[in-house]
Amino acid sequence: MKQIYLDYAATTPLSKEVLEKMKPYFSEKYGNESSMHSFGTSVHEEVEKAREKIKQKLNASNYNLIFTSGGTESNNLALKGIAWSNKNKGKHIITTKIEHDCVLQAAKWLQEEGYEITYLKVNKEGFIDIDDLRKKIRKDTILVSIIHANNEIGTIQNIKEIGRVCHEQGTILHTDACQSFTKVPIDLEKDNIDLITINAHKIYGPKGVGALLVKKEIDITPLLHGGGHENNLRSGTLNVPGIIGFSEAINVIKEKDIKKMEKLRDMLIDGLLNIPNSSLNGPIGEKRLCNNTNILFKYIEGESILLHLDFKGIYVSTGSACSSHNLSQNHVIKAIGVDPEIANGALRITLGIETTEEDIRRVLSEIKPIVEKLTRMSPLSKKRR
DSSP: OOOEEOBTTTOOOOOHHHHHHHTHHHHTSOOOTTOSSHHHHHHHHHHHHHHHHHHHHTTOTTEEEEEESSHHHHHHHHHHHHHHHTTTTOOEEEEETTSOHHHHHHHHHHHHTTOEEEEEOBOTTSOBOHHHHHHHOOTTEEEEEOOSBOTTTOBBOOHHHHHHHHHHTTOOEEEEOTTTBTTBOOOTTTTTOSEEEEESTTTTSOTTOEEEEEETTOOOOOSOOSSOHHHHTSOSOOOHHHHHHHHHHTTTSOHHHHHHHHHHHHHHHHHHHTSTTEEEOSOOGGGBOTTEEEEEETTSOHHHHHHHHHHTTEEOBSSOGGGTTOOSOOHHHHHTTOOTTTGGGEEEEEOOTTOOHHHHHHHHHHHHHHHHHHHHHOHHHHHTO
8 A cells, every 4th residue: 555645844855866965074074164264265165156056946045044943943043142232222033923933933922032022813724914014013113024925824924015014114024934945936136025034844955954034134143153154144163064954955945836736735735625515725726835735624634634534544643843843722723713612623634845746536436435434423513413
């Protein structure tokens, strides 16, 4: 029985081409890129080439790129670093109720340190209200942090318009683009973005490496202190193989892959919505990530569907991998107004460049009897008959 992996929002496999590029930096070109000897400086040159390659992908010539251990560190550096460097200007930060958990937890920590956090509401498809954002920005607002494409329901925010409003009001915009990078066109200058978080393992690169890009005129206080790496913004010996792999991974997903995933995504959504008592979380069409499907099945638990599919060799998710062991209600599903009594019936199915039409057909054929069986067994369903 073929195993079908459909949890690409959690992580992607390492591309074979990326792995080949990384291999020499484990055992042959292993020098510390901070060393002054030629064995180290040659590695430093490769790191700088990788840095420039990623910056070019984002039109980021006017930005500093800080390599980090991944999206969580980059998001923490963005929120805390901007908060600390601007505390004399103000202590008000705006974010949303559907951010990745690391942003919400960083915001919560800053709130405990005396900062004021405003959480924007979203509509039933996960979009913020631009006018609401405009009204919420104050003179002491030092940062707005809004996720570009939501990791749970695939909503792609109008980040260009959000950035325009932030700049009109004289505040800084940060966006978490870990899910959208290489799947959605991003031009930092044209899209009015001041700071952006990206990482490698969502784009067929290695785990444990990411980046925060910061506009050069913006001051940011580092989280880590030590050897002064990354222009004193992130101390610690650089993960050279990871960085080389990251720069190679930015070109793995092609336009044809995006079109294919969009087609398969819509095929999957249409098939799942034919199952009774199902509904789609998030938008339809071009405002949704090309590989994201999030379906709500009323009266049954998403975890039960997941386990039944797992037995069949099909791997999906009920939410973010970072909080998959937390049995509390998913905060994104709650934020879009799903009835708490049925909110745990959400299932996230995310596609990759290897996903085939045959995979989708098999998932649809397997999931329908599972949902029907669980619905018959559900006390919630019986209550409504």
